[in-house]
Amino acid sequence: MSIEAKFKKLGTDNAPGQEVRQSAAGLEALIRGAPIEGRPVDFSHGDVDAHEPTPGAFDLFSAGVQSGGVQAYTEYRGDLGIRDLLAPRLAAFTGAPVDARDGLIITPGTQGALFLAVAATVARGDKVAIVQPDYFANRKLVEFFEGEMVPVQLDYVSADETRAGLDLTGLEEAFKAGARVFLFSNPNNPAGVVYSAEEIGQIAALAARYGATVIADQLYSRLRYAGASYTHLRAEAAVDAENVVTIMGPSKTESLSGYRLGVAFGSRAIIARMEKLQAIVSLRAAGYSQAVLRGWFDEAPGWMEDRIARHQAIRDELLHVLRGCEGVFARTPQAGSYLFPRLPKLAVAPAEFVKILRLQAGVVVTPGTEFSPHTADSVRLNFSQDHEAAVAAARRIVTLVERYRA
Amino acid sequence: MSIEAKFKKLGTDNAPGQEVRQSAAGLEALIRGAPIEGRPVDFSHGDVDAHEPTPGAFDLFSAGVQSGGVQAYTEYRGDLGIRDLLAPRLAAFTGAPVDARDGLIITPGTQGALFLAVAATVARGDKVAIVQPDYFANRKLVEFFEGEMVPVQLDYVSADETRAGLDLTGLEEAFKAGARVFLFSNPNNPAGVVYSAEEIGQIAALAARYGATVIADQLYSRLRYAGASYTHLRAEAAVDAENVVTIMGPSKTESLSGYRLGVAFGSRAIIARMEKLQAIVSLRAAGYSQAVLRGWFDEAPGWMEDRIARHQAIRDELLHVLRGCEGVFARTPQAGSYLFPRLPKLAVAPAEFVKILRLQAGVVVTPGTEFSPHTADSVRLNFSQDHEAAVAAARRIVTLVERYRA
Structure with missing residues (x-):
């Protein structure tokens, strides 16, 4: 091309x-x-x-600047001290272990995590199941890496209020047709719907059956309204933890977009590839910004x-x-x-x-x-x-x- | 692959x-x-x-945070007010015009600019002339996009002190062999040598003759020692400005690496592609960090x-x-x-x-x-x-x- x-x-x-x-x-x-x-x-x-932005964010940044070179030049996957702080918090939130050393990378925004995750899983000609509608960059990422998008419909209009409305038959057909990566946002962007426990369970079961990798964009998963229950795919018994990457970040709910921070966690093999790529994409999330993550999942009561x-x-x-x-x-x-x-x-x-x-x-x-x-x-x-x-x-x-x- | x-x-x-x-x-x-x-x-x-870091950098960042949403959510290519400030400074430094609106992009570090520039010029199978030795990411970037590296030797050991030592015959052979992109750092990383006016003139002439695009990584071009003279490729009469992208950033000389800032300027068509890609790679250089660039090229006497x-x-x-x-x-x-x-x-x-x-x-x-x-x-x-x-x-x-x- x-x-x-x-x-x-x-x-x-x-x-x-x-x-x-x-x-x-x-x-x-x-x-x-x-x-x-x-x-x-x-x-x-x-x-x-x-x-x-979350109160205290700027003070954490300021302390990062004060600490100087160690905060400016972190590992490409981000400062280990900060990863050590975040891993147990992310594990508690999602209900499954997070390996601070090898299973977590800090990225320039959630967009950075998505880019690296798709790059690390999709080669030219690979089929990728993508939800319609979903975050607009998903399609562009697959196309940029010359993957082939296999659309799976989300009927959020007709589905009853307890379900997001994913066409699970369509997802299985995508896997049958050769898709080996499934990328989706939960809650769904743009529809704001949350996948039910049953839907997540079936996604997990299908991914396991077909050996597919799942990239779960959970950017908005902290901002849940009264009555909404949320199921983390990575905590499902059926999934192979090495086949799941979960993506989050503090840009939205926490209003920290100006610092450009995100994280991806899960599969060690995929995270390792993501870091290798980060080394030539932007080296690392801005070093001083990383310090802001110290306050993430630790907001005032x-x-x-x-x-x-x-x-x-x-x-x-x-x-x-x-x-x-x-x-x-x-x-x-x-x-x-x-x-x-x-x-x-x-x-x-x-x-x-x-x-x-x-x-x-x-x-x-x-x-x-x-x-x-x-x-x-x-x-x-x-x-x-x-x-x-x-x-x-x-x-x-x-x-x-x-x-x-x- | x-x-x-x-x-x-x-x-x-x-x-x-x-x-x-x-x-x-x-x-x-x-x-x-x-x-x-x-x-x-x-x-x-x-x-x-x-x-x-340059005195005042943190205060500029702090002011960026204070200005809120307008600084957090800039255009993907960076805040226009900041581009308007930088363009004339970069034009004065390099001796050729810079178009703030369409010919300049702010990136997450110089690495970010390099990644986007290579992605925007190198398709699968394209031949790219790369200097040996040169910055290690150059080779990796070409390989990641499945381009073919055509090495051109830099004999900095034998060259007299007035030349960097580029094998200009080798560069012409690379162009004859089909290379349409030439990527090099000046001063050279790792050797610290600066290309002479004659070398730059010949690179410009060869690029013009073969219609090649040149990506000039000038990250270190401000830190020049006594007696060193420096020639900006983009100011050469022979070059087609639409075929040159120049890359700089304040991470090294100015010690601002912790903010992750870089710029690329020149070709409007290439900068436009770089912005499209930035939209799916990391959206933008961290918004608040961008504010630090207000002080760049405006340091105290x-x-x-x-x-x-x-x-x-x-x-x-x-x-x-x-x-x-x-x-x-x-x-x-x-x-x-x-x-x-x-x-x-x-x-x-x-x-x-x-x-x-x-x-x-x-x-x-x-x-x-x-x-x-x-x-x-x-x-x-x-x-x-x-x-x-x-x-x-x-x-x-x-x-x-x-x-x-x-």
């Missing part, structure tokens, strides 16, 4: 945060009515000014409960506003801060409506096409925002849906 | 900073005499405690002169010590902080001697085999160290050379 062809698949024009590079040319003819006033809201990512309660309140009010609009479907997110409403039929194309939302209402959302070819009628909102501003922005979305209704 | 085969080529066992993962098994039988006392020195990378003078003094004393040992050849580094002495014939293999240096003398050096298959008899020292400790460590190296001399 030529370089040009390879990079053509990596389009970032609609990626969150890149709107500044978009042009609005050609939209004028479609515009109906006047702009709607209101504080702009960028739902493409969380607002770390509204939900601030009540801090996480408060963060969850605030997000749950925003979620509930946004759902109320969106469901008040005829033809909108929005499943209740069980964890994380993504809402993925399906909009009714509009008189403009979905990509145009996303641009119109930005231009007429100061509202940035991520188009559903980023997550699956089958969700063009949906948009993703990261509702980790200022509460009032988010609700007002949702009202503006509804106003424009009405204005552009087909 | 299987994943296992692909990653086997990415060995990091002898990589700087990874010594902690090495075993010393099997060396006992070779050991001669007792350990030599002395403060341990890790010549595998610079000592940022001895040569501290005299600061750089002082840093250079201190390094030149260490360089000169190390050269004096090493040249006092019969059979050692050490060319004078013209820039940067690498010394690459060739040792006389020893009774133990070079890889063993490197381990012996660590075990018996507390001295960590990087084996010459990391940089070229033809420099196994050399070791690389990053002499950005505490002056006295470095000189004492060099004396211990000489003592062990005498002890193990063949």
Whole structure:
């Protein structure tokens, strides 16, 4: 494949945060009515000014700088002292052992962990089972390494509230067709649904039966709402621990994205390959930033409960506003801060409506096409925002849906 | 190529900073005499405690954290305000225009820039001209993307002091053989030599004649010693600016490695591809860290002169010590902080001697085999160290050379 062809698949024009590079040319003819006033809201990512970084994070960074060279130049897989601190916390959280020395790597963000994990498991021509919809980078990662994506549908719309809605028959068919890697996010990005214990159990059983490696992106697994139960794949009895890599990070719930930190843990063989690659990709997660992880999973009592309660309140009010609009479907997110409403039929194309939302209402959302070819009628909102501003922005979305209704 | 085969080529066992993962098994039988006392020195990378980060760097980081979400979530290619600050400084330094909007990307370290630049220019089967010796990751990057390395020799040993010693005929042969990318460091890592104006002019002319893309790693180009003149390839009249990417960063001279910052600038088309890839590799250089670049190329008057003078003094004393040992050849580094002495014939293999240096003398050096298959008899020292400790460590190296001399 030529370089040009390879990079053509990596389009970032609609990626969150890149709107500044978009042009609005050609939209004028479609515009109906006047702009709607209101504080702009960028739902493409969380607002770390509204939900601030974990208290103490900056002090830990500062101490890292003070400690000098030992913190600046860590092993490529990250500082061993910090890995020693994190391993038991991650083990307690996920319910299965974590090997600090050989089974854990600190990466530049969860994105860094995903990139290394896919690179370390997918060779050219390998088939990889990917959920639709799921985090948009998953598909791009597989394509960049010239793997072949085998889509598996997630019917979060029809599934009852106790299930995420994974097509388990489809997953088995993917394995039968030769897929040896399964990559998925739980809670699902963008739909916010959590896989049930039964679904995780069946994923584990299928992976074991077909000898498949599973990369579980659990970035949002700490931010769970009332009534949500969560099952960690890596703790399932059926799984071979060497065939699972779990990915997490403090960028979202903890609002620490500015430090670029993530972790991957599990399979020693895969983690070893990930470190070798990290050595030529970026050497290591920023040394001083790594020190911030000392406070991860060690937040003050009540801090996480408060963060969850605030997000749950925003979620509930946004759902109320969106469901008040005829033809909108929005499943209740069980964890994380993504809402993925399906909009009714509009008189403009979905990509145009996303641009119109930005231009007429100061509202940035991520188009559903980023997550699956089958969700063009949906948009993703990261509702980790200022509460009032988010609700007002949702009202503006509804106003424009009405204005552009087909 | 299987994943296992692909990653086997990415060995990091002898990589700087990874010594902690090495075993010393099997060396006992070779050991001669007792350990030599002395403060341990890790010549595998610079000592940022001895040569501290640029004053003000931490304050800029702190201000970045204070500014919140806008600094945490920048464009993937980095904050535009910071790119606007840097572009004219980099243009002034290199003598050719830099386009802040489309021709500059901020990366997680210079390593991040190198990775993205190679990924954005080398497809499977492409031939890439690589200097021997040169930075060890260059070869690994080409191999990771399944390119074919075409080595070009750098005869820094025989070249007179005014030239780096590049085999220009060999470079032209590489281009004739189909290489369309040339990747090199200037000053050269590990030899510390600077390419002459004539060498750069000829590289530019050859690249233009064969339509080759040049990736110039100029990481150390600010730390130049008395009498060294430096020519920026990107400012040569012969070059097509769209065929050159220049890479720099503040990790070395400025001791800011703990923040993981680098930049690549030049070709708009290549920078655009690099950003697309960054979106799936690590999203962006750590947002808060990016703020530290506001102080880059804006250091207090005299600061750089002082840093250079201190390094030149260490360089000169190390050269004096090493040249006092019969059979050692050490060319004078013209820039940067690498010394690459060739040792006389020893009774133990070079890889063993490197381990012996660590075990018996507390001295960590990087084996010459990391940089070229033809420099196994050399070791690389990053002499950005505490002056006295470095000189004492060099004396211990000489003592062990005498002890193990063949």
